Each structure stands twice: as structure tokens, then as C-alpha cells.
Amino acid sequence: MRVLTFARQFGEVVLAIAIAPLFAGWIAQCRAWLQNRSAPPLTQTYRMLRKLFHKDAALAVDASPLFRTAPYVLFGTMVLAAAIIPSLATDLPFARAADAIALIGLFATARVFMSLAAMDIGTSFGTLGARREMMIGFLAEPALLMVLFNAFLLYGSTALPSLVDGYASHPSVIDPSVIFAAVAFVMVLLAENARVPIDNPATHLELTMIHEAMLLEYSARHLALIEWASSLKLFNYACIGFALFLPWGIAIHGADGASALLIAVTALIVKLALAGAALALIESVSAKLRIFRAPEFLAMAFLLAVLGLLVHLLLGVSTHA
Amino acid sequence: MMMEFDRFDPPPAKFPGNVPAIRVQANADHWFAAAEALHAAHAHFLSLWGADDRDRDNCFRIYGAWLLPDRVVVIENALRDVANPHYASLAPLFPAASRMQRAVYDLLGISTEEPDMRRWLRHDGWPESVFPLRRAFDGNQQYPVTSEPYPFVQVEGDGVHEIPVGPVHAGTIEPGHFRFSVVGEKVLRLEERLGYTHKGVGKRFQAMPQAEGHWLAARLCGDSAVAFSWAWCAALESITDTLCPPRAIALRALALEHERMANHLGDLGALGNDAGFAFGLTQFSRLKEDLLRTGAALFGERYLMNFILPGGVARDLPAHASALLSAQYLKLEESVAGLRSIYDEHAGVQDRFRETGRLDHAPAEQLGALGLVARASGIQCDLRVNMPWPPYDGLQVQPALQTSGDVAARAQVRFDEVFASLRLCRALLADLSAGPVHAAVPIAEPGSMGIGLIEGWRGPVLIVLEAGPEGSIRNCHAHDPSWQNWPLLEYAIIGNLVPDFPLINKSFNLSYSGQDG
Numbered sequence: 001m002r003v004l005t006f007a008r009q010f011g012e013v014v015l016a017i018a019i020a021p022l023f024a025g026w027i028a029q030c031r032a033w034l035q036n037r038s039a040p041p042l043t044q045t046y047r048m049l050r051k052l053f054h055k056d057a058a059l060a061v062d063a064s065p066l067f068r069t070a071p072y073v074l075f076g077t078m079v080l081a082a083a084i085i086p087s088l089a090t091d092l093p094f095a096r097a098a099d100a101i102a103l104i105g106l107f108a109t110a111r112v113f114m115s116l117a118a119m120d121i122g123t124s125f126g127t128l129g130a131r132r133e134m135m136i137g138f139l140a141e142p143a144l145l146m147v148l149f150n151a152f153l154l155y156g157s158t159a160l161p162s163l164v165d166g167y168a169s170h171p172s173v174i175d176p177s178v179i180f181a182a183v184a185f186v187m188v189l190l191a192e193n194a195r196v197p198i199d200n201p202a203t204h205l206e207l208t209m210i211h212e213a214m215l216l217e218y219s220a221r222h223l224a225l226i227e228w229a230s231s232l233k234l235f236n237y238a239c240i241g242f243a244l245f246l247p248w249g250i251a252i253h254g255a256d257g258a259s260a261l262l263i264a265v266t267a268l269i270v271k272l273a274l275a276g277a278a279l280a281l282i283e284s285v286s287a288k289l290r291i292f293r294a295p296e297f298l299a300m301a302f303l304l305a306v307l308g309l310l311v312h313l314l315l316g317v318s319t320h321a
Numbered sequence: 322m323m324m325e326f327d328r329f330d331p332p333p334a335k336f337p338g339n340v341p342a343i344r345v346q347a348n349a350d351h352w353f354a355a356a357e358a359l360h361a362a363h364a365h366f367l368s369l370w371g372a373d374d375r376d377r378d379n380c381f382r383i384y385g386a387w388l389l390p391d392r393v394v395v396i397e398n399a400l401r402d403v404a405n406p407h408y409a410s411l412a413p414l415f416p417a418a419s420r421m422q423r424a425v426y427d428l429l430g431i432s433t434e435e436p437d438m439r440r441w442l443r444h445d446g447w448p449e450s451v452f453p454l455r456r457a458f459d460g461n462q463q464y465p466v467t468s469e470p471y472p473f474v475q476v477e478g479d480g481v482h483e484i485p486v487g488p489v490h491a492g493t494i495e496p497g498h499f500r501f502s503v504v505g506e507k508v509l510r511l512e513e514r515l516g517y518t519h520k521g522v523g524k525r526f527q528a529m530p531q532a533e534g535h536w537l538a539a540r541l542c543g544d545s546a547v548a549f550s551w552a553w554c555a556a557l558e559s560i561t562d563t564l565c566p567p568r569a570i571a572l573r574a575l576a577l578e579h580e581r582m583a584n585h586l587g588d589l590g591a592l593g594n595d596a597g598f599a600f601g602l603t604q605f606s607r608l609k610e611d612l613l614r615t616g617a618a619l620f621g622e623r624y625l626m627n628f629i630l631p632g633g634v635a636r637d638l639p640a641h642a643s644a645l646l647s648a649q650y651l652k653l654e655e656s657v658a659g660l661r662s663i664y665d666e667h668a669g670v671q672d673r674f675r676e677t678g679r680l681d682h683a684p685a686e687q688l689g690a691l692g693l694v695a696r697a698s699g700i701q702c703d704l705r706v707n708m709p710w711p712p713y714d715g716l717q718v719q720p721a722l723q724t725s726g727d728v729a730a731r732a733q734v735r736f737d738e739v740f741a742s743l744r745l746c747r748a749l750l751a752d753l754s755a756g757p758v759h760a761a762v763p764i765a766e767p768g769s770m771g772i773g774l775i776e777g778w779r780g781p782v783l784i785v786l787e788a789g790p791e792g793s794i795r796n797c798h799a800h801d802p803s804w805q806n807w808p809l810l811e812y813a814i815i816g817n818l819v820p821d822f823p824l825i826n827k828s829f830n831l832s833y834s835g836q837d838g
Contacts, residue, residue, distance in 0.1 A: 034600070035599055035602075035604075036604070037603050124482075128484065196597050197597065200597045202599065203597075204491045205492065205595065206486065206490070207486065207819050207820055207822050207823055208820040284599070284600055286597070286669050287597045287598040287667060287670045288596060288597025288598075289672075290673060290818065291818055291820045
């Protein structure tokens, strides 16, 4: 039994690493279609990674070991996060090791390393990007915490697997606070993953970049790892969203059969496809915000999450009664 | 309008050109007084250039050109002290003259008392004591590259730091260096350094026969090929008294309006993209591409670098052109109107466009804005309206005018001009007379000077041509309105946010190659 659990954990992580670039490629494809362009194939992100892994890395003369290790730290933290998030099943050995608050800490660690590495070379763009990234980050984190507190209030736990189990055991309860939290979560997801309207992953204009400005000095395998970690981060955020708001299909405690896992994989792929299309739609119909509107955007996310909490406290009692 | 220089001796002479122009021979004493009179009359400063005439009458010459509402004035200043040629700086009256004076020094060694005489075009390619536009200079001479520091103006204060950008950029664009002094995300000062694409076209023109000059003129600035080649041909035709057939003139205007529309469509798409609205880029790029392909099918090339020749145009339109163009104009008008309402009603796009990169009327006037940028700041200046040359004299061009001077205004001027150009193209097609499209051009008399001034999509494009013996070119000065408008960009960015710079820059969309020469 124990061996099976670990096999499931391992399988989940491998699946996450394997399909994260696919998710990013799917969003790019949907974006292209929505703009009436012919789309790159779904395998484009994999081809890009392959190309980068086959190149020789160029390092700046002033690069310290921090600069070289940061991509590995980044990739490592995102893989660890993928192990904690119950994307397929809730009975995971790693999931017990950390709750959702620790998860936010894990993302913060990755951010700190990325920003330090960006400043390490001493170019003005790296520092510019790091500064903006920290600004977005410190505004997004409280909003994300508030979103999680919503779920905690509902199910009384800060561990994502317990949340999913709790949700699955009371499927009839649809709390209005969840809707506020879900909207806030999508806003945080956009900001944290360098998507329009906060950042533009497709831009070539150095002065407008946030996330990309930090990567300008990276090449080859380092860049590949960072790109892969970025797509994993987006995948992880999507899976947190599914665990919090759309947990249907995830194999919960006790449902250990192969059929439950098959259902979980199918459900995940369907949910990713729909979420990717929805993200692409949001990105295509919005313009990028002026950078000093980003705090307003994230303050709005925070406010919505707090509203969710208030709604729960005011109405939640009667729903549960 | 009676001006002070109308009383000069010798009196102003007519300057041959496609627009009404006069040439005033001022000596060193009258040079600055004439400029002051023009400044008092609110003339638009157009260009400043020099010539080495020591082989002919032992002097250097400096020329200034201005735009009055009804005519162009060229002031000429012969500098007799050939050992140390010097003239009074125009920068106190016309700030736009400053960089042109620096360029004149780099090329000819004619100095002025301007405090900022850092080199402008000389990018370590030749030593300070060498002046490439002097007649004795051999264009094939190679010099070792010596790197000298170029001091930028420093801004001091708590938390002020610099962001150097370029000359090599992340996108495929031309080279230019931008030095931002910023506090946080706010820009305190921007200083440009251009001249990286200086190719020495002034010198190259002097080695070309008159019959080939249009070829180089069309290649000065790729997006203004029609405007520059028409200006060149207009200058040559006016000194040789060539009359172009009416059909050729109409076809030139059709080509110029196509060039204007193609550039405006491209810019409108890029403006959307720089605001993070990629949908706009794909839609406008498609419209621009359709227009270019129609151009390739009808005029023979996508960018019309070989279309306009002295005496007319290179080829006539095919028989089916009129029907094909009418159908395309209809589709284009419909699409642009639809996209305009999307831009106008998109809150995110409008939030980025409005109040961004604001250039008010007063500073635009004071700093000498020209062309599209000036029209977005409420300055009524369009040569097609003010001094229409054929065929615009029969077309009643409606000027596009906005007053807010921000990115939104520059986008609106582009939209308005696309619709105005569509109207002009339809009128030109409807009245297209039959007949030849080319006339023979005789050789110009040595020493004769002519001016060609064409309202390109960016603004007035100037060519001043001086003929040499036996069909050669003695001097040719080409001027792009970017000279005037680049310093305005430095002004418009002040107080804006660093990430808004690409958007503001795109709304100006100035030329590097056309200005570096």
C-alpha cells in the first residue's frame, strides 16, 4: 500500500513536469486563434526547450554562483510545489509535509532567488525587472492568502488535500464566498504568472518587461530550466485553483483504484483545456495595465477575497445550519 | 507677407521648386536678423545645412530653410573666412537647429558659438580634424576606429539612476541610444544619441549623375521612399523646367497616399501591441499587408523604391487597377472603421493612450514640431493644405487636427488621415486622365538650385539639389522631419513612466536612417 502511494506521488510529479509545457503551449495556441493568427503547434514549447538544452550556455563575466544555481533552485521549488498540490489524488505523502501557507512560502523562495539572480549581473534591466517583480509579488501574496483563508473557513484546514476531501464530502454546499474568492484567485494567477494585463509574456520591449527582464542574461540550459519552471508555476497555480474551486474528479482518500486515477487524469486534462482557453480569452480581450495600476488590480483581488470572508462570516452560518 | 529681408540687397530671388520658395542672400550681419524676423513671423524652422564652395568662389556656405504659411524661405550665408568658418547659432531662436549645427560641424567643420558642440554624426569613424563633406575628402579613405567618451547630461539627486537602452535593442529595430535618468519608474530626463546609421549620403550624391539621384533618394528612409524620391524629382524637374504628364503626377500622388496609409496602418497595429493589445497588431498588420500586396501587383513593388523617376513614373497602372483598387478601398474603409471603434471603446487601450506622452501646443510650437506630431498637438501644418502642389491643388485635402497632444491624439490623427487618404485615392482614380506617364528630362544648368518639398506620412520631406557641370550633382541636401521631432520625444516623456516609453516612442515613430543621412 505504502509503495503504491509513493508510486502515485511519483507519477503525479512526472505528469506535472511533462504536461506543464503543453499547458503553456495550449494557451499560446488559443491566443493565436483568438487573434486570427495561425497558431504554433502544441509541441512548440517542447521544441523550444529541446533547442535550449542543446545550446552552449553563455555566462556574464561577473556572474556569481548564485546566478548559475538560481535556475536549478527555481525548477526544484516548482517541482516540490507540484508534489504538494493534489492535482490527481489527495492521498499523497508529500502533501502532508506542507500546507497551503508553506506553499506560498515556496513560491516566495523561488521569487527571491530569481530576483537576486537578476540583480547579480548588475545590468539595469535585471534590476528593473527584479524591482517590479518584488512589487507585484508583495501585493499578490496577501491576496492569495486571503483566498486560501476563504477555503480554510469553509473546511477548517490549511492543507489542500483536506480541503479537497472536505469539498467532496459536502458536494451540495456552494457558498457565495467561493465565487468572490475564485475571481480574486484568477486575478492573482494572472499577476503571479506574468500574464496580460500585468505583464506581457510575448513582448520584445525591454522597458516594459517584468518577468522577462530578469531572464535577459540567461541562455541555453539555464533559460530552458527557467522557462520550464515558469510553465510549471502556471500549471501549479491552475491546479491550486482546481483544488480550491473545481475539485471534481480528483481521487480522494479511499478511492485508490485504477479507474479513479483514470477519471482524475481525464478530469485534469479537461479542466486544463478549459482553463487555458479561458485564460487566453482574458488575455486577448485586455490591454496591459499601466504599471502603477497593478497595485489597484491586486488591491481589488485582495478586497474581493476579504469580501468573500465577510460573506462567509455573515451568511455562512445560516448555510451550514 | 512683407518681411525684413524683402529690402535686402540683392533682393530675394525665386527659388525653383514644387512649392513657392524664395532665396535670400544674407551676409554674416543679416543672417541672424533674417532668422529673427522669421522667428517673429512664427515661421516653422525646416532645415539647416552647409556646403563647401571654396573651389568655386572661395567660401563656405550655410543655408537655413523656413516654412511660412504661403512660401518657403531659404537664407544663404556665405562665410568668407575659409580658415575658420563661423556663423551665428540659430539655436537660441530655433532649438531644433542645435543638432543640425552639430552635424554641420562634424561634416564640414563650420563652427558656431553653440555651447553644446558634442559630436553628433561622428561616431569614432573618422578623426576630429577630418571633415568628410569637404570637397578634398576622399570617400574611400579608411580611418582606424578610436573610441572616445561621449558625456551625457547627468541628473543628480536622491535615488536618481540611469537606464541606458540601445543602440542594440531586443527587437528588430534601427539603432539609437536612449539614456534615461529615472527615480523609481518616473522619467526625469531622456537624452537621445543618434547618428549610428550615418551612411554619408551627402558625399555619395556628389559622385552620382543627376539621372540616378532619385535612386539613392528613394533609399534614404525605407518607409518614406515615395516622399523622398518625389522630392528629389521635384527639385530636379523644377530646375530643368520639366513638365510631368498629368497622369504621372496623379500616379505619384496615388503612390504617396498608399505609402501614408500603409505606414499609418502599421503604426496603429504596433500602438495596440505596445499597449499589450496584440489583437490590434494582427488585424492592422493584415490590412497593411493586403495594401502592400496590391501595391506589388499594381505598382510593381511592395515598397515603391523604383516607381518615381525624374519626368514621371516608371510604369503605368494595369487596365484592371481601378476596379481592383475601388474594391480594396471599400474593404479597407470598413475594416478600419470597425477597428477604430474597438480601439475607441476599449477601456484598457484608452487608459494607456490618453494623457500618455503629452506634448502641448505651446512647447510643440516653441520646439518646432512638424508633420503628424505637430497636427496631434493642434498645429495646423500640412503642405497638402497650406501650399498644395499638383495634383493636391485640385483635391481640397481635409487637414487632420487634434489638440490633446497625447498618444491617443497621435493615434486619432492616423485614423483620420487613413480615411482622408482613401478619399484622395478615390478622387485621383476617378479623375485619372489618359496619356503618357513619363517625359524626357534635360540636363540641369551647372550651379542651378532647386527645392523639392513633399508632405510624407511623417511630415515634410525636403531635398535641395544643386546641379554640377555635365549632368552631375554638386550638392544634395536631404532632410527628414525626424530631425525636428526627435527632441520633442525627449520632452514628451518627462514625468511619464519608464514602461510607457515604448508606447510614446511608437506614437511618434521617427526615423533613424532618414535623419542620420
